[in-house]
Amino acid sequence: xGEQAVKNALHIENVTMQFGGVxxxxxxxxxxxxxxxxxxxxxxxxxxxxxFNCITGVYQPTNGLIxxxxxxxxxxxxxxxxxxxxxxxxxxxxxxxPVIAPTPDEITFLGIARTFQNIRLWKSMTVxxxxxxxxxxxxxxxxxxxxxxGNLSEEKRMREETMALLxxxxxxxxxxELATSLPYGLQxxxxxxxxxxxxxxxxxxxxxAAGMNPQETLELADFVRTIREKYDLTVFLIEHHMDxxxxxxxxxxVIDFGSEIARGLPQEIQSNEKVIEAxxxxxxxx
Amino acid sequence: xxxxxxxxxxxxxxxxxxxxxxxILENIxxxxxxxxxxxxxxxxxxxxxxxxxxxxxxxxSMNLLNGFTGLFSLGQAGFMxxxxxxxxxxxxPAELKDQVYYLFGGCAFQFSFVDxxxxxxxxxxxxxxxxxxxxxxxxxILAGCVAGFFAFLIGFPVLRLKSDYLAIATLGFAxxxxxxxxWQRLGPITNGANMIKxxxxxxxxxxxxxxGRVVLQxxxxxxxxxxTVCVVIIVLLINSSYGRAFKSIRxxxxxxxxxxxxxxxxxxxxxxxxxxxxxxxxxxFAMYVAxxxxxxxxxxxxxxxxxxxxxxxxxxxxxxxxxxxxxVACSEWWLRFLDSEQYIGGxxxxxxxxxxxxxxxxxxxxxxxxxxSKGIMGSREIDLNSLFVKKDKKKGQK
Numbered sequence: 267x268g269e270q271a272v273k274n275a276l277h278i279e280n281v282t283m284q285f286g287g288v289x290x291x292x293x294x295x296x297x298x299x300x301x302x303x304x305x306x307x308x309x310x311x312x313x314x315x316x317x318f319n320c321i322t323g324v325y326q327p328t329n330g331l332i333x334x335x336x337x338x339x340x341x342x343x344x345x346x347x348x349x350x351x352x353x354x355x356x357x358x359x360x361x362x363x364p365v366i367a368p369t370p371d372e373i374t375f376l377g378i379a380r381t382f383q384n385i386r387l388w389k390s391m392t393v394x395x396x397x398x399x400x401x402x403x404x405x406x407x408x409x410x411x412x413x414x415x416g417n418l419s420e421e422k423r424m425r426e427e428t429m430a431l432l433x434x435x436x437x438x439x440x441x442x443e444l445a446t447s448l449p450y451g452l453q454x455x456x457x458x459x460x461x462x463x464x465x466x467x468x469x470x471x472x473x474x475a476a477g478m479n480p481q482e483t484l485e486l487a488d489f490v491r492t493i494r495e496k497y498d499l500t501v502f503l504i505e506h507h508m509d510x511x512x513x514x515x516x517x518x519x520v521i522d523f524g525s526e527i528a529r530g531l532p533q534e535i536q537s538n539e540k541v542i543e544a545x546x547x548x549x550x551x552x
Numbered sequence: 553x554x555x556x557x558x559x560x561x562x563x564x565x566x567x568x569x570x571x572x573x574x575x576i577l578e579n580i581x582x583x584x585x586x587x588x589x590x591x592x593x594x595x596x597x598x599x600x601x602x603x604x605x606x607x608x609x610x611x612x613s614m615n616l617l618n619g620f621t622g623l624f625s626l627g628q629a630g631f632m633x634x635x636x637x638x639x640x641x642x643x644x645p646a647e648l649k650d651q652v653y654y655l656f657g658g659c660a661f662q663f664s665f666v667d668x669x670x671x672x673x674x675x676x677x678x679x680x681x682x683x684x685x686x687x688x689x690x691x692x693i694l695a696g697c698v699a700g701f702f703a704f705l706i707g708f709p710v711l712r713l714k715s716d717y718l719a720i721a722t723l724g725f726a727x728x729x730x731x732x733x734x735w736q737r738l739g740p741i742t743n744g745a746n747m748i749k750x751x752x753x754x755x756x757x758x759x760x761x762x763x764g765r766v767v768l769q770x771x772x773x774x775x776x777x778x779x780t781v782c783v784v785i786i787v788l789l790i791n792s793s794y795g796r797a798f799k800s801i802r803x804x805x806x807x808x809x810x811x812x813x814x815x816x817x818x819x820x821x822x823x824x825x826x827x828x829x830x831x832x833x834x835x836x837f838a839m840y841v842a843x844x845x846x847x848x849x850x851x852x853x854x855x856x857x858x859x860x861x862x863x864x865x866x867x868x869x870x871x872x873x874x875x876x877x878x879x880v881a882c883s884e885w886w887l888r889f890l891d892s893e894q895y896i897g898g899x900x901x902x903x904x905x906x907x908x909x910x911x912x913x914x915x916x917x918x919x920x921x922x923x924x925s926k927g928i929m930g931s932r933e934i935d936l937n938s939l940f941v942k943k944d945k946k947k948g949q950k
Contacts, residue, residue: 322810374812382810388803390867390931391796399796403812409821412792413785421793464812 272299273336275468275500276321276378281330282354283316283524284344290316291327292524293355298468303494303501305515307508307535309544313524314504315383318472321502322380323370329354334376335467341366375403379466381457383473383504387445393456394441398428400463428463434496435459451482455489462497469493471503475510483507487514512536520544563936567780574601574776578769596885598772600877602754603884605775606836608876609782611860612869613829616786618858619867619931620795621822622802623711624719626854627703630726631827633849634702635695635834637733640748640844641741642691648750653743660740665691666752681759688752692778692835699831700824707820723851733846747845754839775836782829787869789825798822802867863920864927871929887913 276298283291290313298304306314320327320340328348332340343360344352368376388396401424411417432438435455440448445456454474461469474490475483487510494501505511511518512532520528520535522544528535535541578598581591590597614628641659644652646667649659669683710721732738734745742748754771761767789795797818800808809815838844856879864875890909894901920927 324806324810369814370809371812371814374810380810382807386804386807386810388800388807390799390803395796399793399800399813400811402793402797402800405793407793409789409792409794409825412794413789415788415792424793460811 274298274333275300275335276502277331277333277336278317278321279331279333280356280359281317281320281327281332282356283313283320283325284328284348284351284353287351287353289353289524291320291521294330294521294524294526296519296526296529298500298502299517300500301494301498302516303490303503303514305511305518306502306504306521307506307511307518308521308527312521312544314521315472316524317521318380318470318504321373321470322378323368323373326367328352329356329360331360334373334378338366339368339373339376371403374464374466377465377467378470379461379464379468380470381454381461381472381474383476385450385453385457387453387457387460389444389446391445392442393437393445393448394428394432396445396456397431397460397463398424400460401428403464431459431463450477451479451485454478454486458489458493462493466497466499468500468502471501471505473504473506475505475507478507480509483510486510490514566936567784571773571776571780575768575770575773578772582766582769593766593769593771596888600881600884601772602775602840604877604880605772605779606833606840607857607860607880608873609779609836610830610833611857611864611872611876612783612786613826613833614857615861615864615866615869615872616790616798616829617822617826618861619865619872620790620802621798621819621826623819623823624715625722625823625826626719626851626858627706627722627726627827628830628857629849629851629853630722630729631699631703631830632834632837632853633726633729633733633846634699635692635831636838636844636849637742637748637834637846638695638698638831639688639691639835640751640838642694643687643751644748645750652748652750653740655744655746656739658740659743684752684756688756688839692832695835696828696831699834700828703824703827704820707823711816711819711823723854726849726854727851730846730849742846745845745847747843749843751844752839753842775840778832778836782832783869783873786825786829790869794818794821859917862927863917865929865931866927867931868927868929868933870934871927871932874928882916883909883913 274297278294278296281291281294282289292313294317296306306317308314316325319325321332323340327340327342328344329342329352331338341360341363342365344357349357388399391399405412405420405424407417407420415421429438429441432441435458437452437456437459440452445453448456458469458471458474471490475486478486490501490503491514493499515532518530518532518535519526520538520541527540527544528538530538577591578593581587581593589595610628610632617623617625641661642663642665644659645664646662649662649664653659665687666684669686670680673679673683675683706725710718710725713721733742735742736744738744754774757770757774758766759768759770790798797808797813800811800813801815801818805815834849841848860875860879861872863879864871864873887909890904890912891906892904894904
C-alpha cells in the first residue's frame with residue numbers, strides 16, 4: 267500500500283463496518299501521509315462519519331486494520347454470528363492476528379484529536395474551561411495532588427498554555443463566556459482549539475465548514491493551513507463544501523455507499539465522471 | 553477563574569469565623585444564663601444545627617456524584633449505613649460490647665479504637681480525651697474507606713449503566729445492604745436488627761470538669777468542623793482538573809471521551825469519593841442519633857437527601873448546604889407547630905393535628921419543584937471571596 271518514501275500518519279486497510287445487514291463502510295483503504303491535508307468526500311449517507319468513528323474508536327470496525335504512525339492501532343475480523351452474516355470482503359485476512367480495540371480516550375492519547383459534525387462543546391463551561399479541560403488528559407497529576415494543590419506549577423502551566431492557545435485562535439476576548447453563547451463560526455473554531463489542546467499529531471475534522479457562510483469558510487481554509495504549519499499537524503477532513511475541499515486538500519478520496527469510487531488530486535476529482543455522477547445523479551438521456 | 557493567584561484569605565476567615573460562632577452560640581447561655589431558652593444546648597436550634605451539619609455533608613457528597621458528574625445514583629443511604637456501622641463497631645468500648653450484643657452472647661469483634669488509644673495514652677483526663685478523639689477520627693475515616701471500597705466493588709457492574717438504570721441498581725444495592733445488616737446470622741457483628749450503641753457521640757466531645765459538669769460545649773462544633781473539612785476537600789476537588797473532567801462528563805460524555813478523558817475511571821473515581829464522604833456522613837449520623845441501626849437507612853433517607861440536592865440546585869455546593877439547613881429546620885423545628893392543636897384566642901385553628909406537618913411540607917416541596925425547578929442556587933455558587941458583607945455560607949441556619 268502506497269510508496270514507503272512518504273511516511274503515513276494514518277493508514278486504513280480493508281476497513282469494513284457493518285451494522286446488522288447494512289454495510290456502512292465497505293473495504294475502505296486509504297493513506298493519510300504526514301503533514302498533508304487529506305479530504306474524504308461523498309454524498310449524504312456515504313459512510314464518511316462512520317469511517318471517522320472507526321478511526322476514533324467510537325465504533326469497532328467489523329473487519330480491517332488501522333495503523334497510526336506505522337503502528338497497528340485498531341484491528342478486527344468478523345467471527346461467529348457476525349461472520350455468518352458478513353457481507354464485506356477480506357473476511358479472513360486478519361483472522362490470525364490479535365484483535366486490537368482501543369477506546370476513544372486511548373486513541374486520543376496516541377495523538378488523534380477530532381471535532382464533531384454537530385458541535386459538542388461542554389455547554390456549562392466557559393470557553394477557557396473547555397480548552398483547559400481538554401488538557402486534563404496529559405496533566406501530570408493524580409487526584410490527590412490535584413485536590414490538595416500539591417502540584418500548582420502543573421495547573422499554572424495548563425492555564426498558561428490554554429491562554430496562549432486561545433489568544434492564537436483569537437478567542438481570548440471571549441474566554442469567560444459560555445461556550446454555547448459564541449457565534450457558530452467561533453464555536454467551530456473553539457472545537458478545533460479544544461482538539462489542539464490534547465497535543466495531537468493528526469487532526470480529524472468532521473465537516474468543519476457545516477453551517478458557515480462563504481466568508482467564514484474562506485477564513486477556515488486559511489486557519490486550517492496555519493494550524494497545520496504551526497503545530498506540525500496532519501489533517502484529515504470530511505467535507506461537503508466543495509470550494510473548501512478543492513481549496514485546501516492535497517489529496518482527495520471519494521466514497522459513495524460505503525465504497526471508494528475515486529481518489530486523486532483536486533483537479534482530477536473535479537473532472538471525474540463517477541464523482542459527478544454520485545453527486546448530481548445520472549441524467550435520463552444517457 | 554483564569555488567575556492562578558487567587559486570594560483565598562476571606563474564604564478562610566469566613567469559615568473560621570463561622571466555626572467560632574458555633575462554639576460561642578452553644579456556650580453563650582452558660583455565660584449569660586438570662587438568655588432565652590432557645591440558646592440552651594438542649595433546644596431544637598442545636599438539634600437542627602447538628603442534624604443539618606451531618607446532612608449537608610451527605611448532600612454535598614451526593615451532589616458531587618449526581619450534580620457534578622451527572623451520575624444519577626440513589627445509593628447514598630446504603631453507603632451511610634456502611635459508614636455508620638463501621639464507625640459504631642470500631643468505637644464501642646470493649647466493656648460495653650457484651651451489654652450491647654447481649655442477644656448474641658457478645659461481639660465477635662472485640663477491638664475498639666478508643667480502647668486501643670486509651671491503652672497507649674491513658675484512659676482518664678486529657679490523655680483519655682485525646683484517645684477518644686483519635687479513635688473517633690480514625691473510625692470515621694475507616695467508615696468512609698469501607699463505604700468507598702464497597703462503591704469500588706459495585707462500581708464495576710453498576711457504572712456501566714446509564715441514568716435511570718443506574719439509579720435503580722444503586723437503590724437496590726442500598727436496600728440489599730439494609731436487609732443484610734439486619735440478618736440474624738450476622739448478629740455477632742451487626743447486632744442483627746437491634747441497634748448498636750454505647751459508642752462516643754457528639755456530646756462525648758463536650759469538655760467536662762472532674763464532677764462531670766460541662767465546662768465547654770462542643771457537641772455542635774464537632775459535626776460542623778468535620779463537615780467543613782470534608783466539604784472544603786470536595787470543593788477543592790471540584791475546582792481541580794479532575795473536577796473539570798467530572799463536569800465535562802456530565803455535559804457531554806462523547807466529547808469527553810474524544811478529548812482523552814477516561815470515562816470509566818473518572819466515573820469510578822467520582823463514585824468512590826462520593827461514597828467515601830457519604831460513609832463519613834453515615835458515621836456522623838450514628839453519632840448524632842447515638843445509635844446505629846439498619847432500619848434508619850431507608851430509601852426515604854436517600855430521597856430526603858436527593859430532595860435537598862434538588863432544592864439547593866443540582867451542581868451547586870453552597871446551594872446544597874443552604875437547602876440542608878432550611879430543610880432540616882423546617883422538618884425538625886419550624887413546622888412542628890402544625891402537628892399539635894393550636895388556639896388563637898379562643899379559636900381553635902382547624903386541620904392542625906398530628907401528621908399535618910407532612911401535608912404542608914409536601915405542598916411546599918411540590919411548589920418548589922414545580923416553580924423553582926432550578927433550586928435555590930441553580931448551578932451558581934456563593935463566592936465567599938467576593939462578599940463585601942460577610943454573610944455566612946451557611947446562612948440557612950437562622
